[in-house]
Amino acid sequence: MSWFSIVPLVFAAVAILFIPGTVVALASRIRGLALFAVGPAITVTLVAVAAVVAPMAGLTWSAVPVLLLTLLFAALAFALTAFLMKGKGRRGAVVDWRTSGLQWAAVIVAAFLVGRRVVAVVGAPEAFSQTFDNVFHLNAIRHVEDTGSASSLTISSFTGGSFYPAAWHDLVSLLTNLTGADIPVAVNVVNLVVAALMWPLGCMFLAHTVAGARVAVTVAAGILAAAFGSFPLLLLDFGVLYPNFLGNALIPVALALGIRLLGLRVETSESRTVDGLLLLTSLPGIALAHPSSVMAFLALMVPPLLFAWGKVTARLFQADTVSWPRLLGMLAVLFAGVASLVTTWQNVRPLEEAAFWPPVETTGRAIGEVLTSSAVGRPVSWAVSILAVAGIVSLIVRRSQLWFIGTYLMAASLFVVVASFPVGPQRMFITGVWYNDPPRLASLLPIVILPLATIGAVACWDGLVLPAVCKMLRGVGGKSSPGKPAAAFALPIVGAVAVCILAFGTQQANVREAVNAAAPGYQLTKDSPLISTDELALIKRLDSKVPEGSVIADNPWNGSALAYAFSGRPVLLPHMHGSVPEGGKKIIDDLNDASVDPSVCPEVERLNVDYVLDFGHREVHGGDHGYDGLDNLALDGVARLVDEEGEAKLYEITACK
Incomplete structure (x- = not known):
């Protein structure tokens, strides 16, 4: 079977992943690239929740429960946003066709860069991972087909289990249900669409939130989405951890919505309430993809939450008279938030006997792997590392979005703990949520490194490339600026060269090694470890x-x-x-x-x-x-x-x- 022959299945998977949530997002008056970034996150919620509700309503699993829930959510979204945004116009309207075209060109480039790596890993559309976990995943999809139920409450009943986060299985089973595709083919098609479209769009949305919705930000974030061996490729190799793969692919969208809700985005939000509602709509899908992904989201949100709390509290002291009731209220909010987080942290985790993975390296090496984007023994990614450092320096110099450095340090600290701290109660408390498993936490690092590297790339463009182009143009044709005709001709050429340099610089040993490590696990041979x-x-x-x-x-x-x-x-x-x-x-x-x-x-x-x-x-x-x-x-x-x-x-x- 060739990859060309499954193009119709790819379009079907795109429709499943994008249409339901995008309809709801459209009803929420979101426009532009954000519409297609938020859409899949809402889709996962719609699909996973519909799968849970369908058996209770006496419905067999199919597209029908998803359609009904989509119509309900779209109607609610339209009514709520009409009320909340009365007189505010449309959210996120596209600036112009040129900007929109360049953004979608960036999406296509990102999809190509990521997609070709996924295809290289899998090898053939009908291939399947020869790993322990895949026995459950493939059999669970067959179980859904046989029983007509895809509920997370019952999907593991064929093994004698009860609850299991089934959002990924729900999506794959929908594709097999609608198209008749073989299970392994459906698995690979869904994973390809999640990796090549959902993940880059989420990264772009997060980068827009932290660095602004410029074309340069979109392009840099799209290319950088394909620059990491630790995600999305690692979770298609290790385990295989397909549910965790889906959940982590959704974290950038949730993180962006959380930042917008707190009012910390670069540009003004039309309605933070709508951002909050979209976040609440997305979180159930992430939880039903994999609960540890929700816990990762909560951990990464701690720095911006503390920053926002600090801003509000500081205002109380800037007033002529300190309002002690309000100050006590803010302290109570902080205490309640910390208590809730600790309680959740202690309870939303696997059993200790399942979190048996040991540390794998020294603390110094783990820190070095974070700084060089080379977690779990991958080669150093020099381009990404340099740009990320440049991004951190840019934020410090501009005194802007400094809280995001805290988000970066949070993810870095979690990886260092799981990779290098000795087995014991402290390590179990901090990283037991992720089974004390270094690859799971390594897969989170791109989520925080990518926005910093994007900021670094844009800072290099603004501070080095644009001035050099303008200086060159002044030297050959008098006064010129980015808005003049000569610059309008030269800048696209320089921009295209810069894109090629960034793409070439990030598609090096780190990503190639991830492909080389993962590909053997999908090869069918006389001596394959699971099935020959x-x-x-x-x-x-x-x-x-x-x-x-x-x-x-x-x-x-x-x-x-x-x-x-x-x-x-x-x-x-x-x-x-x-x-x-x-x-x-x-x-x-x-x-x-x-x-x-x-x-x-x-x-x-x-x-x-x-x-x-x-x-x-x-x-x-x-x-x-x-x-x-x-x-x-x-x-x-x-x-x-x-x-x-x-x-x-x-x-x-x-x-x-």
Whole structure:
């Protein structure tokens, strides 16, 4: 399958991710680039919430619940903003066609730079990650198709679990539902659209909020969105952490809306109340993508919140008479905010036994990786690092947006703690929210480094490039300025050269190494760690060999659990850490004794296990979890061989008939 052949699926995924939320954002009177940045964040909320509500309303999962919720939210948004913005005109109106065209050109460039890296990682549209976590993700999507329910409250019920943040699975299952796409193809298409469109647009929106809505800001932010190996590529490699990948891609939008709500954006906001409502609408989607992404948002918002609190409190002391009731009220707000954050921090986290990842380096090295944008052992990204330092210097010199340096230090500190602090209560409290997992926190660093690097790039353009161009033009044609005809001709050429230099400088070893590290995990070979070429070939024939309704006994550690995702035939154990159904342990331990042990067949019949998929004892992590009862079935006279491909075998149980 070629990437060209899935272009219609890409357009379908773009429609799913952008149309519902953009309709609501449009009803909120947002215009310009912000409309398409905020839209997907609202879409994720609409889709994830619709998935939870649909079963309660007796609706099967499809586009219908999303459409109904979209219409409801759009009507509410239109009514509320009509009331709140009466007489204020339209929000974010486009300045002119030239500016709009340049901004969308920047979006296209960003989509190309990020998209080509994602394509290089995945390799082929039908490829799938050969990793532990992907067994759950792919089987969960099949479970949604089989049950007609995509609720986060029940999506993990096929493993014996309860709540699991399912926004990512909801989006993928919508694409399979609407287009009939195979699950792996739908996964890759959704990830491509999130990485290549949703992420750069969010970065541009955040950069506009911090640095102003100039074309130079848009272009720099778009190129820099593709400049990091630690996001979006890292989470498409490590884990794979698809839900966390979606949640983190939404953080720039939430952070921008939070900053606007506090009145800290560079330009005046038409309605901070509307910004707050949009933020509240976006947060449920982020939480249902991955709760740790909401916690990351809260952590990154602490510096601007403290800055805004300090500004308001300082005004109380600037008055002729200090208003002690108001001052006490501000102290009470601070105390309540800190108490709420600490309480949330202590409770919204995985169990301690799941946060087992150890530190990986010294504190000095971790700090160095933050400064050089080379987290988790990636090569130094010199262009990004220099621009980020320039951005920090620019903010300090101009005494503007200094609170954002605090946001940068917050993300940096979290990474340094998780990467280098010793295992103990302090590290568990600070970074246990992210499973004490360095890659998860490394993936947050681009969110705070990118705006600083954008500011640095624009400062270089304003302070070095523009003066040099004007000086050159004065030297060859008399007086000139950026508004004169000669400058109007020269500046686009110089700008194009600057864009090429920035793109070339940021697409170097750091990003290439991320691709090289991730790509092997998507390659299907004779020795793939999860499913080999032989095993996949056998799985693809299961629907013609195994009747509907028959359950297949399996060892989930050797990849045979994915028979469920790829063939639709149910397996006894769909995940490594799922609960074993009552009587299932007897099958996986003693099935090969069925001809001599009378206690085996009753469990086989009760669980409707008619077939066994034997992929041997080569497991995804190189261990051996037993499942010895599935060995030597034909030799022991328990089953007959139905199909085989290389060492992969399908048996039909005969001893219990």
